[in-house]
Amino acid sequence: xxxxxxxxxxxxxxxxxxxxxxxxxxxxxxxxxxxxxxxxxxxxxxxxxxxxxxxxxxxxxxxxxxxxxxxxxxxxxxxxxxxxxxxxxxxxxxxxxxxxxxxxxxxxxxxxxxxxxxxxxxxxxxxxxxxxxxxxxxxxxxxxxxxxxxxxxxxxxxxxxxxxxxxxxxxxxxxxxxxxxxxxxxxxxxxxxxxxxxxxxxxxxxxxxxxxxxxxxxxxxxxxxxxxxxxxxxxxxxxxxxxxxxxxxxxxxxxxxxxxxxxxxxxxxxxxxxxxxxxxxxxxxxxxxxxxxxxxxxxxxxxxxxxxxxxxxxxxxxxxxxxxxxxxxxxxxxxxxxxxxxxxxxxxxxxxxxxxxxxxxxxxxxxxxxxxxxxxxxxxxxxxxxxxxxxxxxxxxxxxxxxxxxxxxxxxxxxxxxxxxxxxxxxxxxxxxxxxxxxxxxxxxxxxxxxxxxxxxxxxxxxxxxxxxxxxxxxxxxxxxxxxxxxxxxxxxxxxxxxxx
Numbered sequence: 195x196x197x198x199x200x201x202x203x204x205x206x207x208x209x210x211x212x213x214x215x216x217x218x219x220x221x222x223x224x225x226x227x228x229x230x231x232x233x234x235x236x237x238x239x240x241x242x243x244x245x246x247x248x249x250x251x252x253x254x255x256x257x258x259x260x261x262x263x264x265x266x267x268x269x270x271x272x273x274x275x276x277x278x279x280x281x282x283x284x285x286x287x288x289x290x291x292x293x294x295x296x297x298x299x300x301x302x303x304x305x306x307x308x309x310x311x312x313x314x315x316x317x318x319x320x321x322x323x324x325x326x327x328x329x330x331x332x333x334x335x336x337x338x339x340x341x342x343x344x345x346x347x348x349x350x351x352x353x354x355x356x357x358x359x360x361x362x363x364x365x366x367x368x369x370x371x372x373x374x375x376x377x378x379x380x381x382x383x384x385x386x387x388x389x390x391x392x393x394x395x396x397x398x399x400x401x402x403x404x405x406x407x408x409x410x411x412x413x414x415x416x417x418x419x420x421x422x423x424x425x426x427x428x429x430x431x432x433x434x435x436x437x438x439x440x441x442x443x444x445x446x447x448x449x450x451x452x453x454x455x456x457x458x459x460x461x462x463x464x465x466x467x468x469x470x471x472x473x474x475x476x477x478x479x480x481x482x483x484x485x486x487x488x489x490x491x492x493x494x495x496x497x498x499x500x501x502x503x504x505x506x507x508x509x510x511x512x513x514x515x516x517x518x519x520x521x522x523x524x525x526x527x528x529x530x531x532x533x534x535x536x537x538x539x540x541x542x543x544x545x546x547x548x549x550x551x552x553x554x555x556x557x558x559x560x561x562x563x564x565x566x567x568x569x570x571x572x573x574x575x576x577x578x579x580x581x582x583x584x585x586x587x588x589x590x591x592x593x594x595x596x597x598x599x600x601x602x603x604x605x606x607x608x609x610x611x612x613x614x615x616x617x618x619x620x621x622x623x624x625x626x627x628x629x630x631x632x633x634x635x636x637x638x639x640x641x642x643x644x645x646x647x648x649x650x651x652x653x654x655x656x657x658x659x660x661x662x663x664x665x666x667x668x669x670x671x672x673x674x675x676x677x678x679x680x681x682x683x684x685x686x687x688x689x690x691x692x693x694x695x
Contacts, residue, residue, distance in 0.1 A: 207491040214491075218484040222477045226470065226695045230447070233469040234434060237449035237462040240386050240394070241432070242295070244460040245451040248396075252355070252456055255293060255372050256336055258284070260356055262296060262307075262370050266359065284309035292375030294352055298359070299325060301368050319371065324356035328369045334358060338457055340402050341376060350375045351414050353404065376414065379405040389468030390666060393445055397424070399457035423448070427459050439463065476660050519594040521571055522578030528592035530601060537589060537605050538655040547648035548605055548655070549612035551619070552662040553581060555598040556639045556674040560632040573628050573638055574598060580622045584615065601659070608648035609679055616642040616677040624675065639675035650682060 239475050265271050265283050284296055298307035303320025319325045324339040339354040356371040383394045383405065394407040401419025418424045423437045427450050434449040446463035454461065517529035525533065541548040555561075555577060562570040578592075581600050585592040589605035600618070604612055628638035643666025645658055652658045661680040669678035 211488045211491040211645070214440075214484055214487055218480055222473075222480055226473050227475060229469055229473040233447055234449065237388075237447060237464050238434065240388070240462045241449045241451040241460050243386075244382060244394070244396075244462070248379070248458065248460070249453050249455065251378070252374075252453065252458075255355060255374065258296060259336075259355065259370050259372050259624055262298065263357060264554045266298065266370075268481065278346050283307055293309060293378075293627075294375055296370065296372045298370050299368045301329075301366050303368075306368075321371075322354065322371075324354040325369050328356050328358040329366050332358065332360070332364070332366075336456075338398060340398070344373060350377050351411075352376060376405050380407070380409055383407040388462065389464055389471075391443075391446075391465035391468055393439060393446065393461075393463040393465075395461045395463075397427075397459050397461070397640060399452075399459065404458070413646065427461070434630050436466070519578075522575055522594045522600075524578050524582055524600070525591055525593035525690055530591060530595070530603070533591045533593075534603055534655045534659075537591070537657075541605060541647065544606075546606040546656065547608045547646050548603075549607040549609065549644065549646035549648075550655075550658050550662040551602040551604070551612065551616050552595070552643040552666040553577075553600040553619070553623075553640050554666055554670070556597040556641055556670075557630065557633050561630050561638065562633055576626050576628060577623055577638070577640065580626060581619065584619045584622065601662075607646065609644065609646040612644045612646050613677060613679050618642050620675065620677055635675055641669040641674050642677040643667070643669055643680065644677060645680035649680070 209465050234660065259483050262283050272285070273611075296309040297305045297314075297317070297319065299305050299319050303318045303322075303325055305314045305317045305319065308314035308317075320338065324337055327337050327339075328334055335357070337354075339356065341351045343354055344352050352373045354371045356369045356374050358369060359367040361367045379396050383396075386394070388394060388407070395403060395405050396405040397418060401417055401424050403413055403416045403418055405434075406413050423439070426433075426435060426437065426448075430450075430452075432449075432451040434447065436445060437448050438445050445466045447466065447469065448461055448463045450461040452458065517525055517532075517568050519526040522685075537548060555574070558570065561573060564565055565573075574594075578594065580598065581592045581602060584590075585598065585602060589603075589607075591603040594603040604615065607615070607672075620640060622639045624635065624637060626638065628634065630638045633639060643662045643664065645661035645665055647658065652661065665678045665680035668680075669676045672678065
């Protein structure tokens with residue numbers, strides 16, 4: 195009895211090892227997801243906190259500027275004694291910590307009122323961007339300047355918030371400007387925990403860096419507008435994504451928010467290494483204990499017959515190859531469907547388009563009949579390598595769909611981009627120059643059907659596949675060795691594609 199079937203103890207040990215490994219893997223996966231979710235929530239909350247605090251203080255300061263403008267428009271103010279007029283023009287908010295000074299400059303840039311001095315200091319601001327922009331742009335409204343060092347001797351970098359003064363005929367009469375020390379934002383960012391490699395930044399809407407934690411004075415005023423990372427902040431009020439820092443190349447989770455009503459963007463970035471640091475320690479402990487227990491169980495199995503050991507090795511190989519097509523080394527259909535489910539849900543969450551290419555080798559049955567199945571397998575492997583070379587991005591997925599039919603999944607790809615990609619792929623397959631005497635081209639070719647959610651909303655990814663398949667048959671009917679994009683009017687009619695598809 196024992197020689198005809200595994201020992202009962204071996205069966206028990208294998209079952210226990212599998213269950214233990216699965217439970218440990220599930221626990222570690224859940225812990226990893228929880229670590230990421232917690233880091234995301236913390237980053238979002240910090241960005242929201244910074245945005246609300248800054249918006250509140252900026253609004254108070256903007257009201258102070260408007261109060262000065264309103265007071266300057268009252269002729270009775272000019273008749274008041276200097277000390278009373280100073281109190282009327284500049285309320286106590288103008289002397290708050292980090293809020294610098296409020297100045298009124300005439301059309302020549304000379305300061306005529308100063309919240310910190312009466313009579314005003316002899317300062318000219320005609321060369322400042324907050325003066326030039328208001329002078330040259332009548333409808334600018336509130337302008338937030340680039341960082342600068344004040345001329346009053348202060349060592350701290352400062353920004354200016356300015357509003358235009360206009361004469362009764364609408365011509366330029368000067369500006370009211372309030373300065374805010376960037377140390378305010380530095381202190382605002384200093385009280386939060388973002389990990390050893392975390393970064394908090396504040397930028398203007400044009401990409402100018404105003405403040406960064408960790409702080410580096412040389413970075414203040416640096417232009418980040420050309421970085422790929424900053425482009426993801428544009429035209430979006432708030433959001434989050436994984437990206438690589440433009441200054442240090444560290445991969446982080448970025449949560450960002452625009453300050454409502456102001457051209458400022460807060461970004462809180464938590465390094466991926468910091469997000470998973472505690473998880474790695476716990477996973478190492480759990481994994482080590484699991485491995486130790488598994489090793490103990492496997493040790494018992496190793497004393498059994500060679501047949502049982504061989505069976506275990508085969509099972510390990512099968513698990514490793516479960517998602518791979520043996521002939522082409524591409525993903526198999528099962529693995530592709532799992533990836534398609536994931537990318538479909540991700541595309542729906544992000545609003546990005548999802549494209550699919552269906553690729554079919556032209557006249558492949560005739561190729562097999564003439565050259566034999568061994569040559570046919572070699573040709574399919576060569577085509578598969580060409581297709582795999584066109585799945586370069588991390589989210590792309592190339593798979594063998596069945597027989598001589600392949601599929602390529604392209605996240606964040608619209609119809610026009612997918613069409614160009616498909617044409618390059620078709621040309622690459624033709625350029626393999628695999629001889630095929632039964633083809634009008636003399637070489638092995640392929641037809642490609644393309645469909646993308648940018649052209650129409652689909653119920654699910656299977657409907658998208660069907661659309662690409664219909665486009666493929668359109669390409670077949672049009673003569674093969676070409677690319678076709680799915681249109682709503684396209685209907686799949688395999689019988690019209692000609693023999694030997």
